[in-house]
Amino acid sequence: MRHVLRMSHGYVFQHLVDGRPTVSDLAAKLDMTQQGASKAVAELERLGYVERLPSPRDARIRHVALTTKGRDAVAAARHARERLEARLRERSQRAAVDGAGGTAFDVTRAVLVDLLGELGGTAAVHRRDVRPPR
Incomplete structure (x- = not known):
């Protein structure tokens, strides 16, 4: 779809x-x-x-x-965000428990790298094709 x-x-x-x-x-x-x-x-x-x-x-x-379709889209987006947050939370907790997380900075960086991958931005970073924020 x-x-x-x-x-x-x-x-x-x-x-x-x-x-x-x-x-x-x-x-x-x-x-x-x-x-x-x-x-x-x-x-x-x-x-x-x-x-x-x-x-x-x-x-x-x-x-x-x-419209109802619009409210459904909002609900779907919220649900997708909740699922993403749950996956990232699980990864960061696993890293902390495994001792692989290191410092708070290291754990935060790892979660942000995972988030970038989840959102499909990793390829753009590798191509050095990331637009700066406005």
Whole structure:
């Protein structure tokens, strides 16, 4: 199954989990143009993850909300994060018990290397193709 959600969609989802902002509100929260936010919302709407609903106070205003599919995607992402954290926790505990962990720094480094591998970033590091943070 091909995943259509991208990492950038997660930034939009974060603001929809506990709220129903307008596109303008989203643009401000995401520090982007209203046009960019509108494009992201339109894409997620087309994919069935969000919907635009009229404001209870003013029918001209539309709020963006997660659909059932969107809420399911949030739940799936949270579950995936929990599984990843459990695997990394187990590895770090095993390293500490085995005595192979060394210092707290060594254990932390090993867990971060494992995390990089889990997220598919190891090849980019080996190619020296890692973008610096903004």
